[in-house]
Amino acid sequence: MQPSLVLAFKPPISVIEESGDRVVIQVPRVKGNIPQYTFPIEPVSPGLxxxxxxxxxxxxxxxxxxxxxxxxxxxxxLPAFYYYLQQFINLGMLCHTLLSEGLPLATRVPIYPSQKFDWKxxxxxxxxxxxRFAYCHQYEGNFVLESPLSHAKIILADWQGAALIAALAQPQTCQELCHKIPGIAPETIQQFLSLLLSTEMLSEVQGDGKIGEETNKAMVSWEFHDLLFHARSRKGRHNNPSGKTFRFLDQLEQPPMVKPEVSEDIIKLYKxxxxxxxxxxxxxxxxxxxxQxxxxxxxxxxxxxxxxxxxxRSARNKRIVDKDYGQCTHRPYANSGGRYELEIxxxxxxxxxxxxxxxxxxPQEHHLGRLTERNSLVDALLEEAYFATNQxxxxxxxxxxxxxxxxxAWVYESAAYSLILKDVGSLQQTMYLVxxxxxxxxxxxxxxxxxxFAAAxxxxxxxxxxxxxxxxxxRLGN
Ligand SMILES: Cc1cc2nc3c(=O)[nH]c(=O)nc-3n(C[C@H](O)[C@H](O)[C@H](O)COP(=O)(O)O)c2cc1C
Structure with a gap:
């Protein structure tokens, strides 16, 4: 049975009435590379x-x-109305809100277009x-449930939704939840669980006490933080701005290309x-x-x-290039956007x-600045590396x-940290070869x-x- 959820366009989608029988539904551009989307409907009947x-x-x-x-x-x-409604759902344009006593309890907001919403x-x-991949956090003043398994998020309107989520850390039936969290109608709790199940936040507990993700061989190896990082730093499972968006252009000064000297005690290096x-x-x-x-x-x-x-040979600045958004450099190793954020x-x-x-x-002057002599933190850093390389x-x-x-991060959005880790690989391989x-x-x-390291x-x-x-x-033998 389809529940009585309130349907509304996902903000800031708007309906532009261009003439008596033509409207255009406008999905605004998300900064980055997801294009603006317009959905014309012509002729549009008065009821539609x-x-x-x-x-x-x-x-x-x-x-x-x-x-x-x-x-x-x-x-x-009516068929035309249902046709358009299904299109809006498939394109991730509609939010579904579950009410409890006439007030919102939870709203499902699609975060990626072209996803069907199959009610379970x-x-x-x-x-x-x-x-175990579902998590709650505060975002733009809302308490939000998200998961890297899902193409939608759930906004929890008040404490009741949060209390239900907390209880669901343990296996629960609808009846058990009714006893645990009083004040919510049993059919609303059933619909709330159905909404979570249909949004991949929840799973059925099997006979062995496990849920699907715990028996799925491809999923058991994923740690929570890794899957979230993967899903959010790659495109495809979110519609956050991604790539070179320069989101801090007018807000923050970008860090300089060359880090200012950290010491007056300079040691010139051999070239x-x-x-x-x-x-x-x-x-x-x-x-x-x-x-090797x-x-x-x-x-x-x-x-x-x-x-x-x-x-x-591995890491000096070879030359400086002036780009329209600031100075970048070339070094022997490749680096995201020529930003060269790694300090050695x-x-x-x-x-x-x-x-x-x-x-x-x-890397600009090809010299070392002495920061500190040997101390306990220096020894601790060396010991960490010693243990990491099998002693x-x-x-x-x-x-x-x-x-x-x-x-x-001044240039890239969604992917900045993942790019940093790729830059590490690029530098490591260059150092191996040199x-x-x-x-x-x-x-x-x-x-x-x-x-x-930060303390040292x-x-x-x-x-x-x-x-x-x-x-x-x-090397041995040298
Ligand atoms: C990203 C990365 C991390 C590594 N971490 C370690 C490490 O912590 N300890 C270690 O002894 N070797 C480490 N290695 C070296 C690998 O064990 C090594 O490259 C691999 O066994 C292949 O051997 P080869 O480099 O001699 O060809 C690392 C290599 C890479 C690329």
Missing amino acids: LTALRVLAAEGATEEELSDRVLQMDGFPQ EVAIDQKYRLS PDLQKLQEEDYSFTWVLEER SIRTYSDKPITDKQLGEFLY YVIVNTCEHLAAGIYHYC FSMPQVLLVFAARFQRL STAMNLAPCAVGCGNSDL VGTDYYAETSVGEFILGS
Whole structure:
């Protein structure tokens, strides 16, 4: 049975009455790459026009709307009304609101167009449980239930909806919920559960006490944060603005291309002769074939000269380019939009002519700025990398990549953080190839401690902290 949900256009969809018998339903442009959508209806009958006006205003149930069409246009116009209604639902243009005692309890808002809304009725004596991917948060003043499994979100109007959601963390039948959360009619609770079930927030509890997502082999491996990040940073399951939207253009100053010097204690680095390297270097194929992760080192530490050459060949600024939205650069590794948000911090354990401690690499000047000498935080960072690389040898040098997040978020929306992680991969691969060509021992590190890094370097965790690591040392036999 289809419930008596109130249907209304999703704001800010509007109905433009262009002439007596032509209307255009206008779906405004979402900033980014989802185009403006217009839906013309011509000829529009008086009853259909009234129904459209109601959908654009306070909304009404499907029954109320069809009654109006029937009264004003007569029976022959009803199929046209149902045809358009189904089109609006399929295009994600309609919100469905469930009322309790005449007041909104929950509103289903589609977040991605072209999705059908198949109503699934819950069984009165069947147990249901909330998906582990469903989550509530405050958004634009509303308490919203969302899930990366769903193409819609649910706005919870008040405490009753929130209380029902909280109870559904455990398996519940409609009857059990009626006892737990008094004051809501049993049929409303049934409709509320049906709304959640039809929006992939809820599942039927099976005989073994599990819900579908717990027995589906493809889904069990997904962690909550990973699936949410995947679904929201890629296109297709949301209609949030995505890509280069420059959302902070008039609000925030973008961080500069080169991070201002962090220290007055500057150490100039060796620059290799690129011309000579081009003549004498290993072949590209040799480097590719020889590249491997090496986690043990010779007793002789890496030298400051090797470190200088390595950083020059992997990460220096080659040239600056002025784009219409600010300065970008070119470096040996590719990077999202030429924004180069990654800062390299060199954590030295042992390096010839370079004291242990933390240094910041300036890619523009190709020098190091000394930040701190060896201390307990430096040791903790080195130990983290040592344990992450199976405790073969203490790293001679640990390179920590810290992202100046706003440098990318200033340009990109929805995908900024995922792009940062891809940039880490690009830098790591370049470093692997350069260190192989230099007979050094390289190894990427997968998991670092961003809080520890921010404390060691003194950055604001939300403005700049570590997103990737790489260890380097002198190769055995050298
Ligand atoms: C993103 C990434 C993270 C990695 N994290 C680690 C790590 O934390 N510890 C480690 O010992 N090796 C790590 N590695 C190195 C891989 O284990 C290594 O590349 C893989 O086993 C293939 O071996 P190869 O590099 O010698 O060809 C990482 C590699 C990549 C690309």
